[in-house]
Amino acid sequence: MDYIEAAQALLQEKGVRASTIRINVLAYLLSHPTHPTVEHIYQALRKSMLTLSKTTIYNTLDLFQQQNLVRVINIDEKEMRYDANTTEHGHFQCQECKAITDFTIRCSTPDLPGFQIATRNIYYRGICAECQTKKEELLNEKSNGN
Amino acid sequence: MDYIEAAQALLQEKGVRASTIRINVLAYLLSHPTHPTVEHIYQALRKSMLTLSKTTIYNTLDLFQQQNLVRVINIDEKEMRYDANTTEHGHFQCQECKAITDFTIRCSTPDLPGFQIATRNIYYRGICAECQTKKEELLNEKSNGN
DNA sequence: TACATATTTAAATTCATTACAATTTAATTT
DNA sequence: AAATTAAATTGTAATGAATTTAAATATGTA
Numbered sequence A, B: 001m002d003y004i005e006a007a008q009a010l011l012q013e014k015g016v017r018a019s020t021i022r023i024n025v026l027a028y029l030l031s032h033p034t035h036p037t038v039e040h041i042y043q044a045l046r047k048s049m050l051t052l053s054k055t056t057i058y059n060t061l062d063l064f065q066q067q068n069l070v071r072v073i074n075i076d077e078k079e080m081r082y083d084a085n086t087t088e089h090g091h092f093q094c095q096e097c098k099a100i101t102d103f104t105i106r107c108s109t110p111d112l113p114g115f116q117i118a119t120r121n122i123y124y125r126g127i128c129a130e131c132q133t134k135k136e137e138l139l140n141e142k143s144n145g146n
Numbered sequence C: 001t002a003c004a005t006a007t008t009t010a011a012a013t014t015c016a017t018t019a020c021a022a023t024t025t026a027a028t029t030t
Numbered sequence D: 001a002a003a004t005t006a007a008a009t010t011g012t013a014a015t016g017a018a019t020t021t022a023a024a025t026a027t028g029t030a
Helices: A003-013 A020-031 A038-046 A054-066 A129-145 B003-013 B020-031 B038-046 B054-066 B129-145
Strands: A071-073 A081-083 A090-094 A100-103 A116-127 B071-073 B081-083 B090-094 B100-103 B116-127
Touching: A003 A020, A020 A038, A020 A054, A038 A054, A054 A071, A071 A116, A116 A129, B003 B020, B020 B038, B020 B054, B038 B054, B054 B071, B071 B116, B116 B129
Parallel strands: A090 A116, B090 B116
Antiparallel strands: A071 A081, A090 A100, A116 B116, B071 B081, B090 B100
């Protein structure tokens, strides 16, 4: 399975012209399900596309969003993040390491009569399991050392 | 029931010095459960506090957040919004009128073993009932007129 | 009153994002 | 193929919310 081919196929499905840049941006998102920022994508693709502009990344991601190819994740305080996984899932951001983890969740129907819901975003924040373990280890070291 | 008194009481409960500015910012949030921005609060309080600085609003809201007196709502594309209602509820933003509506919702426990969850935010977007009605009326007018 | 601490202020800065005009590339027509 | 049109990409400059900084002011306590 080739991410480039998969990206090209997805673009064609949506009737979007599959330019080199578009294919590469989408392939990057497919191969890096780590919710990258515009900067991440830009720095990665710049290596092989010397004249690439950051504006193009913004434009491309806007287009993808309109076509439902990506979803924007606004969990981070400063930067937007992008996810090629458009299925329903929540996002957890660790306040220590800033990493974003997907999780599955089911919610009841909200009491919004007459409202038309277009997008749903569930953002949780806290300390991830890994950072939690590190913290506990630090505490143990301290109590053993003294 | 006086919002000023209520704000003062809440601040004292948390052991935070109840300065005039703090009381007024919190009272504003209590009396305007419309998820105001920093700018909204600033413009409203400036009228009676001529030397008020926007930085103070930021500082005050940061303090309130630490003390769990307010919750930050990041649903808007550009500006942060603040809510003195700290009970669990979701937020819906209308893509037409930008108004934010509270809703109640219950979600299943996420599959995040070992994770420590500190804050939860549920953001839905779409068209609110009012704007939906307006749109339908416009459509009807068109089909009747022609 | 004097002192230390907490609060408030205003100006300057930061930085992700957007606006826009110019340029390049690709597709279509003559 | 050349000419025309449309679409995509680029770079610079502007935007504006949020933060930083340092100075000024107010407050509580001895």
